[in-house]
Amino acid sequence: MFASPNRTGVVLALLALAALPFAPAAAKDYGLGSPAGEAEVEAWDIDIRPDGQGLPTGSGTPGEGEDVYVEKCASCHGDFAEGAGRYPPLMGGFDTLKTENPIKTIGSYWPYASTVWDYVHRAMPFGNAQSLTDDETYALTAYLLHLNQVIDYDQEVNQDNLASFEMPNADGFHRKQRPEFPKTEPCMNDCKDQVEIAGRASDVGVTPKEETSTPGDQDASADLDGDDGASEAGTRQLAGDPQAGRTVFQQCQACHTLDQGGAHRVGPNLHGVFGREAGTADGFGRYSPAMQDADVVWNADTLSKYLRAPQEFMPGTQMPFAGVKDEEKLRDLLAYLKDAS
Amino acid sequence: MSQKPKKSGQRQTVDGGPGDPLSPSRRRLLAGGLAGGTALASGAFSRSADAAKSIDGAPVLPDWTKYLGPGTDARSYGQPSQFESDVVRRNVEWLTATTESSVNFTPLHELDGIITPNGLCFERHHGGMAVVNPAEHRLMINGLVEQPLVFTVDELRRLPQENRIHFLECAANSGMEWHGAQLNGCQYTHGMVHCVQYTGVSLKLLLEQAGLKTSGKWVLAEGADSAAMSRSIPMEKALDDCLVAYSMNGERLRPEQGYPLRLVVPGFEGNMWVKWLRRLEVGDKAWYHREETSKYTDLLPDGTARKFTWLMEPKSVITSPSPQLPAIETGFNTIKGLAWSGNGKVKRVDVSLDGGVNWHTAKLHEPVLPKCLTRFTLDWEWSGDPALIQSRCIDETGYMQPTMAELQKVRGLESIYHNNGIQTWEIKKDGSAENVRLA
Numbered sequence: 001m002f003a004s005p006n007r008t009g010v011v012l013a014l015l016a017l018a019a020l021p022f023a024p025a026a027a028k029d030y031g032l033g034s035p036a037g038e039a040e041v042e043a044w045d046i047d048i049r050p051d052g053q054g055l056p057t058g059s060g061t062p063g064e065g066e067d068v069y070v071e072k073c074a075s076c077h078g079d080f081a082e083g084a085g086r087y088p089p090l091m092g093g094f095d096t097l098k099t100e101n102p103i104k105t106i107g108s109y110w111p112y113a114s115t116v117w118d119y120v121h122r123a124m125p126f127g128n129a130q131s132l133t134d135d136e137t138y139a140l141t142a143y144l145l146h147l148n149q150v151i152d153y154d155q156e157v158n159q160d161n162l163a164s165f166e167m168p169n170a171d172g173f174h175r176k177q178r179p180e181f182p183k184t185e186p187c188m189n190d191c192k193d194q195v196e197i198a199g200r201a202s203d204v205g206v207t208p209k210e211e212t213s214t215p216g217d218q219d220a221s222a223d224l225d226g227d228d229g230a231s232e233a234g235t236r237q238l239a240g241d242p243q244a245g246r247t248v249f250q251q252c253q254a255c256h257t258l259d260q261g262g263a264h265r266v267g268p269n270l271h272g273v274f275g276r277e278a279g280t281a282d283g284f285g286r287y288s289p290a291m292q293d294a295d296v297v298w299n300a301d302t303l304s305k306y307l308r309a310p311q312e313f314m315p316g317t318q319m320p321f322a323g324v325k326d327e328e329k330l331r332d333l334l335a336y337l338k339d340a341s
Numbered sequence: 342m343s344q345k346p347k348k349s350g351q352r353q354t355v356d357g358g359p360g361d362p363l364s365p366s367r368r369r370l371l372a373g374g375l376a377g378g379t380a381l382a383s384g385a386f387s388r389s390a391d392a393a394k395s396i397d398g399a400p401v402l403p404d405w406t407k408y409l410g411p412g413t414d415a416r417s418y419g420q421p422s423q424f425e426s427d428v429v430r431r432n433v434e435w436l437t438a439t440t441e442s443s444v445n446f447t448p449l450h451e452l453d454g455i456i457t458p459n460g461l462c463f464e465r466h467h468g469g470m471a472v473v474n475p476a477e478h479r480l481m482i483n484g485l486v487e488q489p490l491v492f493t494v495d496e497l498r499r500l501p502q503e504n505r506i507h508f509l510e511c512a513a514n515s516g517m518e519w520h521g522a523q524l525n526g527c528q529y530t531h532g533m534v535h536c537v538q539y540t541g542v543s544l545k546l547l548l549e550q551a552g553l554k555t556s557g558k559w560v561l562a563e564g565a566d567s568a569a570m571s572r573s574i575p576m577e578k579a580l581d582d583c584l585v586a587y588s589m590n591g592e593r594l595r596p597e598q599g600y601p602l603r604l605v606v607p608g609f610e611g612n613m614w615v616k617w618l619r620r621l622e623v624g625d626k627a628w629y630h631r632e633e634t635s636k637y638t639d640l641l642p643d644g645t646a647r648k649f650t651w652l653m654e655p656k657s658v659i660t661s662p663s664p665q666l667p668a669i670e671t672g673f674n675t676i677k678g679l680a681w682s683g684n685g686k687v688k689r690v691d692v693s694l695d696g697g698v699n700w701h702t703a704k705l706h707e708p709v710l711p712k713c714l715t716r717f718t719l720d721w722e723w724s725g726d727p728a729l730i731q732s733r734c735i736d737e738t739g740y741m742q743p744t745m746a747e748l749q750k751v752r753g754l755e756s757i758y759h760n761n762g763i764q765t766w767e768i769k770k771d772g773s774a775e776n777v778r779l780a
Contacts, residue, residue: 027549030500033482033490040491041483044620047561047571050629076438086438098644102755104635109646112629119631122569123468126442129567173638173648180751183739186691188700195696195729197767201525201664201776208433208529210665286438 046130048118052163055117059158060139062146068136069143072125081147084285085264091147094168103263107148111173113165117141138162240328245336248329258340267319271341273298278314290316300334307333421458425451430461433529436517441469442568444511446532449660449679455706455714456506457535459590464597465511465533467632468567471617475601478565480585484623487552494587494601500542503584505607508681508714510534510653512610512637515760519749522765522778526665530764530776531658534681536714539605541586544579548623557623561630562604565619572613573627574606578651582607582712585618608683608712609651610758612637642753653683655742656761657690657717657734668772669723676703676719682736687715689735694721696729696765696779697744703732728768729779745778 036044048054069081076087083089093103102108106116121137123129132140142157150165151157157165201207249258252267262269268281278296279287294314296302306313308330309323324330394401421428430445437443447463464470475494483489514533517523524530548560560579564570574583584605587594594600599616606613612632627633627649638646657680662669680687686709691700703717717732734742745762752759767777 027546027552030550032496032499033492033550036481036483036489036491041481041489044481045483045622046569047563047622047628047630049624049626051626053624086436097640097646098642100754102640102644104640106635110635112634115629115631115634118571118628119635122571123567123631126439126468127567129468129569172644173634173646175649176647178647178650178652179654179740179743181741181743181747184741186700186733186735186741188691190698191700192696192698195698196780197729197777198780199521199778200767201522204521204523206433206435206523207525208431210427210431 046118046122048114048121050112050114050163052114052159055114055159055162056134057159058134058138059156060135060137060142061156062139062143062151062153064135065139065141065143065146068132068140072132073140076126078283078285081144082283083264084283087285089263090144097169097172101257101259101263105148106144107150107168109169109172111167111170113141113145113150113162113167116144117162120144240331240333240335242332242335242339244329245332245334246340248324248333249336249340258337270337273303273341274338275299278302288316290314300338303337304330304334428452428461430463431528431532433517433524442467444513444533446528447535448528448665449532449534449658450527450663450665452660453677453716455536455679455708455716456590457537457714459537459592459595459598462509462535462537462589462595462598463511463533465611466566466568466597467570470597471564471566472596473565473601473617478601478617478619480602480618481620482547482551482623483620484561485554485557485625486548486623487554490551492547497542497547497585497602498587500546502540503543504538504540505582505584505605506536506538506708506710506713507605507607508534508536508653508712509605509611509614510656510681510683512612512650512653512758515656515762515764516757518745518762518764518776518778519754519756519760522776525776527658527660527663527764528665531656531679533611534679534714536681537589538591539584539586540588540591541584541602541605544583544585544604544621545581547585548579548621551623553623556625559624559627561620561622561624561628562613562615562618563620563622564599564615565617570612570615570617570632571628571630572615572632573624573630574604574613575627575649575651576623578606578609606651608653608685610637610653613651637758639752639756639758641756650759653681654759654761655682655684655687655734655736655740656680657687657732657742658764659692659730659732659766662730662768662772662774663766664774664776666774668774669768670772671723671725674721674723676721676730678703678717678732680705680715680717680732680734681713682734682738682740683712684736684738684740685711686713686737687734688737688739690715690717691733691735692717692719693731693733694728697731697763700733723768723772725770725772727770729777730766730768730774731763733763746780 076084077090078084081090089103089105091105091107093105093108096103096108117137120140121130121132138157142151142155145151145165146153150167256267257263257269258271260271262271264284268284276298278294278298279291291314307324310317310319324333428448428451430447432443432445444465445463447457447461478494480492480497511533515530518530558576560574560576562572562574586603586605587601589598594603599618602618604615604618638648639650640646657678659676659678661677676692680690687705690703690705692703693700701719703719706716706718709715742761742763748762765777765779766774768774
């Protein structure tokens, strides 16, 4: 399929380079490999650089990109590119990089617009890579840049201007020296005064079970059709101590945020969970069928049942948490959730 | 996970008694359905009526001693013993949205020596495992070269070969542990590392075949998977010790490890070891693709991020005792672990039994190779008192593995990548182990 190699030119070039950096002193030519023609290289070479090198001719606007997005991207990344479950958000997250809950999106984190074009073209849509036309890729790039306030809705993106759009976090990267620790003589004896355990894996309870059991019965058979929503228990006074509950909540933090507008992690953001129907946190896409189908409104009663024994209350829930067995801790946790959410 | 039952602290006597019915070995026998073997130890097979029928549950004349086993061709590709069926890669389901863009973990706690068996090397895919027909696979070298070239896999195998043993560690190994002790077992906390012998062609030699132009400062490596994984490799590294590998541990690469070709970038983060390698492009600048901007950059507390943090810094972990293993017993125990450094050779490993107050230098087992897992052990007479066991790696450059507190002080909690802090296992009174974080 390839022309027989004519390697003399390569070897001469290598000899000419012999004295220069990176050029080998005596690079032997083994006569293997076939020369790749221009058309072959062009067909294979798909990479794009921040300076625009590699961009094909084409163009698109945010409006055109929105149509492509809704058809091909929204099912994973959400209607507004806000993300869903473990599928990443593609927009927003500004001013979060210094916080305890940094949200790294195209707008808040990515330094170059070219990376959007390159990645969307080479790897998206997930499961149907390199199926987008060049114009569709420009349009999607334009839409994502627009959602991140980099360009206006009517701004066309093309091969000549893509490299010129400055991203909000373009200056956010550096190569400061690593490691940061001075080399010291290792201490061998009496190296510290006290040793204290600050946390343990069993507090978190997210380690996978290793039994090779069959998946649990996904048919949420428990009768969840009761009229829990407005039960008296739901409005009763919470007797727990919110301050102590804050400590209990540390077990939950790996998967749940509690602040208003906080991100969904493995589990949904819990702001406003009291009074919310189960399985309805906006933008959370990882609910189990059991949670989605449950006819439950979260209140002190339902939450305490669920948090005491998640699988018992809602068979099939994906929350990998054994439950709070200590009744006092459970009351404290509920008091904290009520206060903080 | 299930805590494997612990045998009684007493030394078992060879008295023909029934033994502990819950000993791990017996448990595995039972699981394998061979409990019936003990029935053979009936009087008919005893040399005398007084002869011991079994020793600690092991029959004198088991089936496998009496009857023929399967013949040579029963398994044309050998598999581990059926009694080791729980030694497998495992995933953490809640980490990722799909298994196609996900990771699983090497069962370090069950392994000895420094070589990871091919079928147990952790997997990390971004678009699922590409199943590549080598006859239809090519490696292109283009960009700033005198003559762009295309190689078949067979042609690459004709070129001079190199054989080297290296560890590969994902930059996100231990990434779930930044905020505190989270996953209970070194398979999950440290299992995104493996170590095999690679056979392949020097990347330098390959680039020379195409004739490098002096303006070339970077090499883009690109995969043939559905993520078309791509990373920029600095030319200095490309010409140093990288390989284009076609074999691992003596056989062709496993499909999940990049069959038929993968880049080997010794000491650098695993994401750069592009699998299903199909193209190498020489350029004068880095490409800043998704995996070197959005991902694999290390966010710091001030909101800025370090980029191009390729090197895997010195690290170690005690693999036994550890949380997924049966509880230990009082008396003699061997502490076993692994240490490694992207800088070169491991020079020394120290082990603490008291949470870092006092340290004991462990024995390093040969071979100790650069950018390769190194096995260490320490003899331990366990009194039965609770202990906090740790290991720290010191490499040939003098870099000492930091404590988690030291690391968090300079990197914060949100770096995700490059957590090489010291791991602590608590050994409890009952001999079981748990992942704990010290203040």
